[in-house]
Amino acid sequence: MAYCVRCGVKLESGATECPLCSMEVQAPVEVIGQPGIPLFPNDNTDGPFEHPKLDKNRKGVIELVIAFMAIAVITLIITAFALGASFSPWLPIGCVILGGSYLLVGLFVKPTYQHLATWFAAITIVLLFIIDISDRKVGWSAYANLSIVLFWLIAVAPWTVQKRNRIYGYVLAGIAVAVYLLAIDALAGNALSWSVTIALPTYGISLVASSFLLLRIRFGKPTITDTVMSLILVVCWGVVAADFFHLRTIASPRLLSWSSSVFIVAVCIMIFLTLNLTLRRVRHYFNNRVV
Amino acid sequence: MRNDQHSDGLLPLDNSAIIYPPTVARYNTHMFRLSMDLSVKVIPERLLTALEHVLDRFPYFAVSLHQGFYWYYFMPNHKPVAVYPDVAYPCGYLHRKRGANGYLFKVLYTSQRIAIEIFHAVTDGTGALVFLKSLVAEYLRLSGRQVGEDPQVFLPDSPMDPQEVEDSFERFYTPLKAVFGFESSAWHMPSKYGLSDNVQVISARMKIEDLKRISSVHKVTITEYLVAELLDAMQRIQEQMVGNPKRYKPVRISVPVNIRKVFGSRSLRNFTLFVVIGIDVRLGHYSFEEILDQVVHQLRGNVNVKSLSKQVSRNVAGRRHPAIRYAPNVFKRPLMKLLSDSYGDDIYSTTISNIGNVTFPEGMREVVERLDFHLSPSKTNKTSCAAIGANGYLVMNFTSIYATKTDFEREALTALVQKGIPVEVATNRNVKEQ
Numbered sequence: 149m150a151y152c153v154r155c156g157v158k159l160e161s162g163a164t165e166c167p168l169c170s171m172e173v174q175a176p177v178e179v180i181g182q183p184g185i186p187l188f189p190n191d192n193t194d195g196p197f198e199h200p201k202l203d204k205n206r207k208g209v210i211e212l213v214i215a216f217m218a219i220a221v222i223t224l225i226i227t228a229f230a231l232g233a234s235f236s237p238w239l240p241i242g243c244v245i246l247g248g249s250y251l252l253v254g255l256f257v258k259p260t261y262q263h264l265a266t267w268f269a270a271i272t273i274v275l276l277f278i279i280d281i282s283d284r285k286v287g288w289s290a291y292a293n294l295s296i297v298l299f300w301l302i303a304v305a306p307w308t309v310q311k312r313n314r315i316y317g318y319v320l321a322g323i324a325v326a327v328y329l330l331a332i333d334a335l336a337g338n339a340l341s342w343s344v345t346i347a348l349p350t351y352g353i354s355l356v357a358s359s360f361l362l363l364r365i366r367f368g369k370p371t372i373t374d375t376v377m378s379l380i381l382v383v384c385w386g387v388v389a390a391d392f393f394h395l396r397t398i399a400s401p402r403l404l405s406w407s408s409s410v411f412i413v414a415v416c417i418m419i420f421l422t423l424n425l426t427l428r429r430v431r432h433y434f435n436n437r438v439v
Numbered sequence: 440m441r442n443d444q445h446s447d448g449l450l451p452l453d454n455s456a457i458i459y460p461p462t463v464a465r466y467n468t469h470m471f472r473l474s475m476d477l478s479v480k481v482i483p484e485r486l487l488t489a490l491e492h493v494l495d496r497f498p499y500f501a502v503s504l505h506q507g508f509y510w511y512y513f514m515p516n517h518k519p520v521a522v523y524p525d526v527a528y529p530c531g532y533l534h535r536k537r538g539a540n541g542y543l544f545k546v547l548y549t550s551q552r553i554a555i556e557i558f559h560a561v562t563d564g565t566g567a568l569v570f571l572k573s574l575v576a577e578y579l580r581l582s583g584r585q586v587g588e589d590p591q592v593f594l595p596d597s598p599m600d601p602q603e604v605e606d607s608f609e610r611f612y613t614p615l616k617a618v619f620g621f622e623s624s625a626w627h628m629p630s631k632y633g634l635s636d637n638v639q640v641i642s643a644r645m646k647i648e649d650l651k652r653i654s655s656v657h658k659v660t661i662t663e664y665l666v667a668e669l670l671d672a673m674q675r676i677q678e679q680m681v682g683n684p685k686r687y688k689p690v691r692i693s694v695p696v697n698i699r700k701v702f703g704s705r706s707l708r709n710f711t712l713f714v715v716i717g718i719d720v721r722l723g724h725y726s727f728e729e730i731l732d733q734v735v736h737q738l739r740g741n742v743n744v745k746s747l748s749k750q751v752s753r754n755v756a757g758r759r760h761p762a763i764r765y766a767p768n769v770f771k772r773p774l775m776k777l778l779s780d781s782y783g784d785d786i787y788s789t790t791i792s793n794i795g796n797v798t799f800p801e802g803m804r805e806v807v808e809r810l811d812f813h814l815s816p817s818k819t820n821k822t823s824c825a826a827i828g829a830n831g832y833l834v835m836n837f838t839s840i841y842a843t844k845t846d847f848e849r850e851a852l853t854a855l856v857q858k859g860i861p862v863e864v865a866t867n868r869n870v871k872e873q
């Protein structure tokens with residue numbers, strides 16, 4: 149029977165480590181002693197050890213949601229019987245079940261952003277589709293669901309892959325936006341129009357503008373001011389590009405219309421950013437460090 | 440009486456038991472364990488016979504749990520009872536149907552130990568202790584030993600006192616118009632250190648003599664001294680784990696009090712209340728003497744008929760309230776799960792239950808070497824402490840769902856060592872794998 153030199157407690161016979169601090173016992177075997185029958189068993193090999201899978205609060209919420217869903221469905225069925233053919237319960241029942249599944253998904257699936265967002269997106273698509281199709285033709289839900297898919301591709305998909313492959317996720321998201329613009333245009337009927345002549349070129353310019361910021365974030369250390377200014381710059385270029393390409397589509401002789409002031413702002417910001425990047429004095433003048 | 444056993448054998452759960460069945464979940468098993476280490480060899484067949492004899496004397500333990508429309512209830516269980524080898528982690532989940540043939544307790548044995556793990560809805564520590572003592576006494580009698588008389592050892596052929604099965608909460612209920620306040624939430628050790636589905640034990644054994652000596656220096660009882668030690672340890676753990684003093688929360692400890700003596704009850708079902716004792720560490724660090732002051736003041740100030748009656752009435756009034764009484768179980772169940780913490784676990788940081796020194800009759804005293812008492816921890820309060828004394832030793836068992844973290848146990852026990860109390864520790868943790 150040895151003592152732990154750190155905690156000062158006496159250890160049970162045969163113990164080679166202190167259970168309190170995991171310190172290894174430095175003592176001759178005679179002092180440590182032979183391990184006897186363990187005071188407390190800890191064997192789980194004897195058959196499957198059964199225990200509940202969910203903790204208390206989660207289980208409570210799940211039961212409550214299911215109870216309310218069951219009550220709602222029963223009420224709807226009774227109402228349908230009472231009212232006869234004038235009331236079809238199927239749409240509201242579908243909504244109850246889908247609404248309940250929103251809550252249940254949050255409790256059942258792994259509580260990570262990717263899992264939750266994916267499930268919520270999928271359920272929302274089904275829900276919108278069901279509501280839309282109740283008059284037996286697909287209408288507005290196509291636009292909404294396309295947007296949800298786009299959201300998933302931009303905001304969820306890059307985080308489902310491993311970190312070192314994330315760049316492909318970003319590329320995919322970038323392409324997805326372009327495809328989305330084309331698809332929305334196509335859904336509106338007729339041939340592709342505004343998407344090719346205005347939206348895609350504007351999107352391209354915005355991408356190029358933001359890639360400068362991304363490169364700086366990746367390889368340098370832009371300050372908060374830098375980042376905010378760069379973001380404003382990206383927006384400015386986007387606005388200017390939209391105006392520019394719109395004027396080209398309507399074959400206007402003017403180079404820019406209402407966005408010329410934005411263009412001037414963009415140029416000013418560019419000059420500021422360049423100076424800030426190259427001249428230490430400018431950088432110091434605008435510094436705002438506290439420590 | 441309302442809560443007497445009905446003619447068909449249906450037995451309603453007692454007032455403090457109704458919270459346990461619906462709140463069983465992962466990390467909350469509501470099982471507790473009492474074990475006796477003997478100097479004689481335990482023969483399973485003989486133990487089973489002893490159990491069958493004793494169980495006839497304790498019909499209110501030979502029950503199974505069922506779910507009704509409004510409440511859970513007990514029914515007599517006539518299925519064969521069994522004894523099980525004590526191999527698994529203590530206080531594990533017991534499935535109410537498959538776990539032990541419908542019984543809500545398990546009698547376990549090793550070559551030299553008889554243990555009982557029992558679902559808290561059936562009884563509390565005192566009830567289980569009487570059952571275990573009667574079981575071991577019967578086992579020794581079957582082994583041909585003479586066992587003397589003891590108020591806590593019931594003979595299998597003695598008549599059952601109807602008071603044993605009563606729900607004393609109902610008997611001592613007086614309709615009071617008292618204000619039942621909520622407590623704010625206490626500090627809890629965080630989950631981020633990794634939890635285990637098996638209850639991990641660190642057991643500390645010390646001489647009662649040493650504890651008596653040190654607590655008499657402070658003019659307090661052993662329980663009060665241990666409560667103060669644990670509060671102090673919890674205070675230090677919070678200081679270590681929470682960096683910013685602005686985020687400190689009160690540290691409180693729940694002390695179950697056996698109120699049979701206070702009210703004069705002979706019930707062997709649940710009749711325990713919890714006194715929550717705490718220090719508000721947001722006001723600054725408490726020295727050990729200040730803590731001890733608070734403990735004595737709060738514990739003695741709360742253990743009297745008036746204060747306890749208030750809690751009894753709260754328990755009973757809650758159950759009798761029409762909105763609760765007539766709500767279907769499908770709603771009560773989830774709501775109890777969600778609300779139980781704000782009345783229970785959430786308002787304290789840990790628990791210490793001290794059964795006290797257990798005495799044995801002639802013939803049993805020489806055979807019983809050691810007693811252990813284990814509480815199940817919970818998801819909110821990851822470590823609990825249970826103490827029991829016998830043969831001049833007090834054993835404190837820390838049960839925890841922390842897979843590896845033992846800081847609280849270490850903090851509490853090293854404090855005892857530093858004050859000159861020799862402590863002997865044992866564990867079921869796989870220390871090597873850490």
Ligand SMILES: [Zn+2]
Binds near residue numbers: 152154170171
């Ligand atoms: Zn140690």
